[in-house]
Amino acid sequence: MNAAAEVLLDVQALDKRFGGLHVTRNVSFALRAGDRLALIGPNGAGKTTLVNQISGVLAPSAGDIWLRGENVTRASQAERVRAGLARTFQITTLAPHFPVQRQIELALFEREGLTGRLWRSMDSYPALQAEASDILARFGLRAHAATPTQDLAYGEQRLIEMALALALRPKVLLLDEPMAGVPKGDGARLLAALDALPRDLAVLIIEHDMDLVFRFATRIVVLAEGAVLADGSPDAIRRDPAVRAAYLGG
């Protein structure tokens, strides 16, 4: 843990109920610049619900979310993005019919606050187009710039998810199962992309692939039935008997 770095995301005593269902119970953790925090837990542990609350899709029932020193518990998704938060989704792609290049351009327009412009053509922003091409090149997708996203291989679509989030130049990145459904052979490019994430970025990742988790994470939070079961370094988690009992040991 690099305790010296600035706290970027601070989740404090978060609670969420759906009617009688208690899906998040008093969850707290903090994320600093450069952190690679993995959120693990069995299916139904409330991982995605938690990410949805942090990104603003769901409003928590109680507790606070601080983003770069600002309380964003009641802020809209758009405000959180502007404050430096970006996320990816488990299975969706942004716009299946758009050419890949357009997807990235759209994210860039959004970052620059240009999507309220009604008249000037979307083709008349050469700087952003160049940046979009660069991003595609970085992910090895430049040859597919004009291909409709739905025609790409599944693994490549996952890469675009990540490219979109990074195009927003976030300080905090939430990755919701980036490897889900990707065939083993296609995983290498994704792993490379994960390793190439900017150093000072704070990353929260949900993932089921334990090899990936233990290779990538600097810290792990284990969630069970909505509550934090354990929180510590990968080594500590690996040795934690409670975790072994509830999750790893099965």
Add this chain to the structure above:
Amino acid sequence: MNSPMTSTVSTAAKAPAQPVPAQAVRCAPPWRAPLLLLIAGLAACALFPDQLGLITRIFIAGLFVLSLDLVVGVAGLATLGHAALFGLGAYAAGIFALQVHADPLLGLGVGSAAGALTALVSGAFLLRYQGFTFLMLTVAVSQIVLSLVQKARDWTGGDDGLSGFAMAPLLGRFEFDLEGRVGAGYALAVLVLMFYAAQRLVQSPFGLAVRGIHENRARMAALGTPVFRRLWLLYTVAGALAGAAGALSAQTNAVVGTDSLSFALSAEALVMLILGGAGQLTGALVGATVFTLLHHTAASINPYHWLFVVGGLLMLVVFVPPTRAWAWLRRRAGGLQ
């Protein structure tokens, strides 16, 4: 050809995608399609000088369906209440001509503003909902508007319609004539200009974002788009276009009836749009033209049973989409050469 998205031939998802150069992504110039429309419109007027009434109706229907396309095709909000925007634009232009001033361009502005205002107010409520709920709420809103217009008989003439207003000459020079030359030219000019504006809108970053919302609302929200505000603005712009179409209808007909607010008009416009291909602005114009012409000819040949023709065609179009039919025809033509 207008859509910035349809850059490549869509290959089946299974096959590995062929690399496509980035240049193919660029939009067509926004003036090209409106210019073609202007030429086609003038040619139609020149070739059929005694059918200008029908041609004017096609122009107006085209503008209305264009507006509907922004909402349904671009933003992905299926509505059956679009006639409310058209009808209120028509009534506003008619009442303005009757009570305030008979100048057509001022009236056009008033009608357009009425459409935009209606969209602004109703959109603030409607756009909080999605899908089938949104669709049914648009029906409710348009029926409420219809009831109010019927009730406000002193202003609107109720079910007898609003009539008795005459338009002043266009630009102070061109009288609206019996053959409808000025009416047709006026409607065409407004249609071309608004088509150009809509084309710019669709090709702007705003248009791209709205299409993004259509494709995946949740994902766009996570990208930081204020979804509601984008849709609200789009709906208001569409309201301005629909209101302008209504105003044109009021001015060239010198009468407004409650049919301009009816469910039937909303449904008919939707049929025209799907016929021409939702999402493509030129598709909206093609659909409006084909449907209006078909209705007119089928009803002239045999006014009794034109529903057979139209009903049969609608069913056919679903199984043989126009784009596929075109592709097939082209292949056949190519094979013959």
Add this chain to the structure above:
Amino acid sequence: MNTLFNILIDGLAYGMVLFVIAVGLSVTLGLMRFVNLSHGAFAMVGGYCAAWLTREAQWSFWLAVPLAIAATALLGALLEALVLRHLYRRKELDQVLFTIGLSFVLIATTNAIAGPQVQLITLPPLLAGSVDLGFRTLPAQRLLVIGAGLAVAAAAAWTVTRTRFGVWLRAAVDHSGTAAALGIPIRSVQCASFAAGAALAGFGGILGAELMPLEPYYALKYLVLVLVVVAVGGMGSIAGSLVAAVLLGTIETASRYLASGWGSLFFFVAMAALLAWRPNGLLKR
């Protein structure tokens, strides 16, 4: 006080008519997720069959009604098997376009065969009269509608929630892949469900004919009303449709007693308010 009772009784009767016409759409649109705008056309077919059987063929009402319903179900099953099944996976707008086209053709056919006049179903003496309620009378036919409406609601709700067929239907719609793997005869379930929806439409067309007279344009004229009931009641919720129909029927009736000068304004204001309050249906939160 008397007015209040009148509103409640007439509202219940009117609401039940709305319900019996709408319940079939609650099956095809609500449960099968097929945007079936030709629902009104099926109701019309049922009504016309019953009218023809009772008037021209001089059949007894009690025999003619089941036969007319069976004929409508058969037409529904045929159309489903030949054409409509290819549309289940298509876009909703395609379904809209096709079923509107189908309605147009059925309207034109009806007009060509039977002419534009209103068709009446001859009622048996038992139903033709009025029943004395003490402070007023009520047409006996309305009592049949109320009874039949409740029976249909109970039977349909039971079929969907309690029988194996209902489980199959929901599985076929929501998880068609899994359902096929489990050996559920998806095609038969779909076809039977659609036929049932058509049969219910025909039943509604017959029972509702007293208030919604049968004529060629029937197919589209009452479509909005029916869609409103299904939307407010909630997709696929038969109990919801029942509550929505009675509630909206009562509101419409009350506006006729108290504020008829405003037309259908209150009906649609109520609809908008209810939908805005419970977008997923009256009985769902």
Add this chain to the structure above:
Amino acid sequence: MNPSRRTLARALIAASGLALAGAPALAQGAAVKVGVIGPFSGPFAHYGALFKAGVEAYVASQGGKLAGKDIEFIYRDTGGPNPGQTKTLVQELIVKDKVDYLGGFVFTPNALAVAPLIQQSRTPTVVFNAATSAITEKSEYFLRTSYTLWQVTVPLAQWAAQQNMKKVVTAVTDYGPGIDAEAAFKSEFVKQGGTVVESIRMPIATTDFGPFVQRIKASGAQAVYTFLPGGPPNLGFVKAYNENGLAKAGVQFLGTAETDEFDLQKFGDSALGLTTAFHYSGAHDSPENRKFVDALKKRDPAAVANYASVGAWDGMYVIHKMIEATDGRKDGAKALAAARTLQWESPRGPVRIDAKTRHITQNVYLRKVERAGGQLVNKEQQSFGPQTDFGLGK
């Protein structure tokens, strides 16, 4: 400018020049062209069919030619009330088809929409049906062979007062003609010393008339004056009137066009005894009417002798006389001058065109529905004598 653009610009200029040049006037053919506007599709299509049967039967009854000229009918379909489309159709009829006369019109807004066109082109236009008083004021080329609600309602109100009715309730459909009817009845009945205890307006989309009939019952009136738009609502209202016990309670029914012959047979026994005041009954007993009914049935066995078909028949008579007066040439002013003084024996009885209003002056009859030879008919009880349109100038 590159070459292709220049070509484009030339094409544009040429095209716009062509557009503004317009079409040269075509030489007129020998036949007299009559455009007939009506609903030929949609829920009101039977009006169109009756117009067609009426005008064609008239021409056939004259030996196929009028004043020695062939007649060419051009039918145009408006669907329902749709003023915009009607205007387009009429514009096309005048400009492209160059019709000499226009006839038809079921709906008031459609008729109002064409007033500027016929005024500008001086096309004599005979309204076969639309019944709002104000129509003939909108252009001096309008003539009308139907009726107005004032025309038939005023004598009915007078009769009701003479029958010692003191309290009447009005129940009309909430649109232009209904409000005309309500105003006509109210003003005349009050003038005669009666009281209108309640004025009910029923929405145009009403299907369940039960609530309104209950209100009529609760009002304690001796009679109900009603106006309905024709077709299914007529049936619905009469059914509710019987089923809710109004007929039994002795609340008298006063109507006008509600017992229209077109769907009278559908009412069954529930229609027996309904009282109406109207200008035409299919059962009117006169040689002219028998000739009309025979000609109509010969043309179209399914056609019914009612106010729409007789309006078309008499409208064609007026057009016939205008063709005679102008010798088949298009001369709107001359034709109108001739039409203003017309007076003839119509199937409905003696009629004439009022020179000032260009509306038909005709007898109005009190009728009761009776059974004659297995059929329900509107049996004329008494004639109120010739009536003009009382609605103008109100």
